[in-house]
Amino acid sequence: xxxxxxxxxxxxxxxxxxxxxxxxxxxxxxxxxTIVTRFPPEPNGYLHIGHAKSICLNFGVTGEFGGHCNLxxxxxxPTKEEQEYIDAIxxxxxxxxxxxxxxxxxASDYFEQLYQxxxxxxxxxxxxxxxxxxxxxxxxxxxxxxxxxxSPYRGRSIAENIDLFRRMRAGEFPNGxxxxxxxxxxASGNINxxxxxxxxxxxAEHPRTGTAWCIYPSYDFAHGQSDAIEGITHxxxxxxxxxxxxxxxxxxxxxxxxxxxxxxxFARLNLTYTVLSKRVLTELxxxxxxxxxxxxxxxxxxxxxxxxxxxxxxxxxxKRIGVAKANSVVDIGMLEFSIRExxxxxxxxRMAVLRPLKVVIENYSSGQxxxxxxxxxxxxxxxxxxxxxxxxELYIERDDFMENPPKKFxxxxxxxxxxxxxxxxxxxREAVKNKAGEVVELRCSYDPQTRGGNAPDGxxxxxxxxxxxxxxxxxxxxxxxxxxxxxxxxxxxxxxxDLNPNSLEVVADxxxxxxxxxxxxxxxxxxxRQGYFCRDRDSTPDRPVFNRTVGLRDxxxxxxxxx
Numbered sequence: 001x002x003x004x005x006x007x008x009x010x011x012x013x014x015x016x017x018x019x020x021x022x023x024x025x026x027x028x029x030x031x032x033x034t035i036v037t038r039f040p041p042e043p044n045g046y047l048h049i050g051h052a053k054s055i056c057l058n059f060g061v062t063g064e065f066g067g068h069c070n071l072x073x074x075x076x077x078p079t080k081e082e083q084e085y086i087d088a089i090x091x092x093x094x095x096x097x098x099x100x101x102x103x104x105x106x107a108s109d110y111f112e113q114l115y116q117x118x119x120x121x122x123x124x125x126x127x128x129x130x131x132x133x134x135x136x137x138x139x140x141x142x143x144x145x146x147x148x149x150x151s152p153y154r155g156r157s158i159a160e161n162i163d164l165f166r167r168m169r170a171g172e173f174p175n176g177x178x179x180x181x182x183x184x185x186x187a188s189g190n191i192n193x194x195x196x197x198x199x200x201x202x203x204a205e206h207p208r209t210g211t212a213w214c215i216y217p218s219y220d221f222a223h224g225q226s227d228a229i230e231g232i233t234h235x236x237x238x239x240x241x242x243x244x245x246x247x248x249x250x251x252x253x254x255x256x257x258x259x260x261x262x263x264x265x266f267a268r269l270n271l272t273y274t275v276l277s278k279r280v281l282t283e284l285x286x287x288x289x290x291x292x293x294x295x296x297x298x299x300x301x302x303x304x305x306x307x308x309x310x311x312x313x314x315x316x317x318x319k320r321i322g323v324a325k326a327n328s329v330v331d332i333g334m335l336e337f338s339i340r341e342x343x344x345x346x347x348x349x350r351m352a353v354l355r356p357l358k359v360v361i362e363n364y365s366s367g368q369x370x371x372x373x374x375x376x377x378x379x380x381x382x383x384x385x386x387x388x389x390x391x392x393e394l395y396i397e398r399d400d401f402m403e404n405p406p407k408k409f410x411x412x413x414x415x416x417x418x419x420x421x422x423x424x425x426x427x428x429r430e431a432v433k434n435k436a437g438e439v440v441e442l443r444c445s446y447d448p449q450t451r452g453g454n455a456p457d458g459x460x461x462x463x464x465x466x467x468x469x470x471x472x473x474x475x476x477x478x479x480x481x482x483x484x485x486x487x488x489x490x491x492x493x494x495x496x497x498d499l500n501p502n503s504l505e506v507v508a509d510x511x512x513x514x515x516x517x518x519x520x521x522x523x524x525x526x527x528x529r530q531g532y533f534c535r536d537r538d539s540t541p542d543r544p545v546f547n548r549t550v551g552l553r554d555x556x557x558x559x560x561x562x563x
Contacts, residue, residue, distance in 0.1 A: 017323035019057065019266060023065055023234060032233045035067035038105075039093070040223065043073050043207075044080035046293040046300040047092045049314070049335070050269040050276040056318040057266070058236055059098040070230055071100040074107045076222050078206040086207070088293070092301040096311045107222045108208045110229055114217050115169065117225060117255045118180060118198055122161045126254055127198060128154055129164040130181050137179075140186075141194055147187035148194045154183065168201055171214045175201050180215075184250060192247045196220060224248040228257035235261045238268035239327055269321070270329045273483040274299050277492050289499060290484075296547050297484045297503050307481065308524045308534030308549035313342040329489065339550045343524050343532045348376045348383055351421065351466045352512040352527040352546075354478055356395035358441045358470060361426060364392040369471065374422045388513060390423050393470035395511050397529075400465050401442060403431050410462035412442070419464040421528065425450040466528045474517035477545045478507040479536065510546075517544050524549055 026032050037058040041047060047055075059069045071093060075081050093100070107114075121127035130137065130153045142148030156164075165180055167173065180199035188194055198221040203214045227235045235248075242265045252260055270276065276299060284290050284298070293300050296307035304314065317338035321330055351374070369391040376383040396412070405413040412418050417427040430443040449456055453464070482503050490498040516525065524534045531551040539545045 018325060019234070019236065019264060019323050020061060020064070022264060023061055026233070027065065034233075035062050035065045036070070036231050036233045037062055037067070037236060038070040038072050038227065038230060038232050040072045040074045040226070041089050042077070042080075042219075043075055043082065043085040043089060044077065045085055045278045045282055046088050046298075046302050048276050048278075048281065048301065049271065049274075049299045049304065051092075052096060052301060052314050053269045053318050053321075053323075054236070054238070055093060055096055055098060056315055057323060061234070067233075068103055069098070069100060070103040070105055070232070072105040072107065072226060072230070074219060074223060074226070075206070075208065076107050076216050076219060077202075078204040078216070079202065081207055083207055088302060092305075095305060096301065097315060105226070105230060106208060107217075107226050108206060110222070110226055111209065111213055111217070113229065114222060114225055115215075117257075118217070118221070119162060119165065120255060121182065121198070122165060122180075123158055124254065125158060126183050127180055128156050128161050128183055129168070129178050130154075130195075131178055134176065137197075141191065142186070144191070148191075150186050151181070151195065154195070165199075168199070168215050169213075171203065173201055175203055177201060182247075182251075184247075190243060190246050192220070192244050193250065196247060220244055220247055221251065224251050224261065224263070225255065225257060227261040228252060228255075228259050231259045232261040235263040237263055237265050239265045239325075240268070241265055265325075267324045267327045269318075270327065271299065271335065272329055272332045272488040273485050273490070274332060275485065275490050275492050275495055280492050280495050283495070284484075287496075289496070296479070296481050299484075306536065307547050308343075308522070308532065309339050310342050310346070310524065313339040316342065332483070336550050340532070340552070343526065343549065345379070347524045347526045347532055349374075349378070349526045349528050350513050350516050351388070351468055352476070352478070352510060352516065352530060352533075353395045353397055353466070353468050353473070354507045354510045354527075354530065355398040356468075356509065356511050357398040357401055357439070359394045359396055359426070359444055359467070360441060361392050361394070361444050361446045362429070363445045366392055368392065369469070372422050386515060388422070388515075389469040389472040391469050391471050394420070394467045395470055395473060396420075396442075396465050396467050400463075401428070401431070401439065403439060411465065412463070417461050419450075419453045419461050421453065421464055421466050423451070423453060423467070424448070425453065425455060425461060466530075468511045468513060470511075472514050473511035474514055475543060476510045476512045476517065477538075477543065478510045478533070478548070479545065480505040480507065480548045512544065512546075516546075526552075 039055050039058045062069045130151045132151055140149040179197045181195045181197055184193045186194045197218050199215045199217055202216050205211050245263045248263050285293055290298055294302035294306045296303050317335050369389055371387040372390045373385050374388050375385055400411045402409050402413055412428050414428050417425050419425050424446045426444045426446045428442055428444050431439045432441040434440050483500055484503045485498045486500045487498050522535050524532050526532050532549040533546040536545040536547045
């Protein structure tokens with residue numbers, strides 16, 4: 001239990017939003033001595049960036065105000081749940097920077113208690129077994145403007161309902177033959193209160209309980225009661241559950257639960273050029289549109305991790321967008337800004353040439369080479385320097401040369417002098433072409449008096465280029481990831497029509513510094529003038545593979561600065 005002084009300090013230091021305001025008020029009024037929240041994923045897929053908002057909120061408020069957050073798997077649908085998803089969820093929550101300690105639970109832990117509470121509702125005349133098919137129940141549910149029609153089985157006796165429900169549990173009936181429904185109000189303006197299903201028959205093996213059960217509680221029935229069993233004080237849900245809150249409260253009111261949690265809703269995260277529907281993400285994987293749940297184009301936490309996104313950047317992003325009551329769409333550039341801001345501080349600099357164009361320095365002796373000192377991070381002197389080889393033959397970016405440049409092209413061109421990063425000033429003398437007329441090699445000269453990139457006579461050059469030594473650079477594959485969807489707000493109903501055919505560009509013949517090839521860690525690095533990259537697990541000892549995390553260009557920050 002957290003002391004009052006510690007609680008008051010935490011309250012003062014905590015952030016500002018309506019959820020935190022509610023918690024402050026509850027603590028100040030003495031309604032709760034400590035805060036208990038829960039993050040309750042269904043283990044039927046991988047977590048995505050939208051879940052990160054909920055994770056940061058649920059774990060964050062308990063860290064700020066004292067208390068703990070439970071990780072609870074709402075595992076009530078065995079046909080869609082797999083151990084792979086359970087393992088992935090635990091891994092992702094930890095990667096994001098949170099830990100549930102000893103507070104790991106499953107809705108399946110409470111199956112027997114939930115069943116007993118279902119019988120309690122039957123005995124109180126508040127639940128009944130319905131023999132209608134799903135289609136019949138859907139047809140009699142009514143509309144937003146018309147009341148529903150009561151089931152012909154609604155008047156069954158308590159004894160008959162208990163008997164049928166127990167026979168459902170015993171496995172006597174096939175899937176879909178019967179359901180247990182709450183008896184509330186078929187004329188309610190809230191359709192969720194029109195005798196919702198509490199249990200359905202499902203002969204399927206459960207990842208944790210095996211074949212012990214052939215009836216499973218609905219999400220609505222299991223969720224609130226699991227909250228009550230765990231002593232949850234603030235059940236934080238996204239806005240789509242707002243219309244379910246009356247049912248949440250009705251069940252709490254009519255069952256002998258050990259505590260009375262309260263549900264609060266906040267706006268879910270929506271991102272431009274992104275779909276966060278678990279159904280769509282599942283179809284992307286199963287349909288082969290991506291290479292798996294951790295494909296770096298996916299908005300899953302596993303995909304973001306493989307892409308090289310640091311978890312601190314996601315936490316920064318979630319904090320930046322805040323917690324609101326109204327849904328909105330966040331510009332993907334805001335997430336990229338948070339990623340770039342973090343990586344700019346931590347990522348060491350290296351040189352890599354993605355589309356190599358050979359440069360021969362004709363007045364540099366053949367067979368000669370030297371080591372040039374390069375800075376690992378311009379803002380972090382403690383990161384030190386490294387030595388890179390410089391020789392007669394180099395590679396520069398193909399886009400850094402134009403034979404007939406326009407007026408504002410300041411990079412290399414015939415007769416023009418540029419600076420090679422950390423090295424010398426060079427001047428292009430000739431462009432060598434192949435039979436197709438394509439430039440395949442540049443003949444240049446260098447000024448040996450400009451080592452370090454500065455001219456003793458003070459002359460200026462308009463551009464600085466990155467480069468690698470042709471003799472020492474290592475071939476690499478570089479994967480350039482772009483938005484998975486073409487439109488800012490993709491159509492989740494027909495997502496395939498909005499897929500970006502250029503969401504992945506594979507650069508097969510890049511050249512990188514030897515240090516990059518030798519470093520087998522997955523730490524992010526900045527390819528100078530290119531962006532931030534990380535080593536992919538597909539790398540081999542003789543051929544590294546790098547994923548682009550984010551480019552250097554920061555369009556969102558510029559737009560935000562303009563207001």
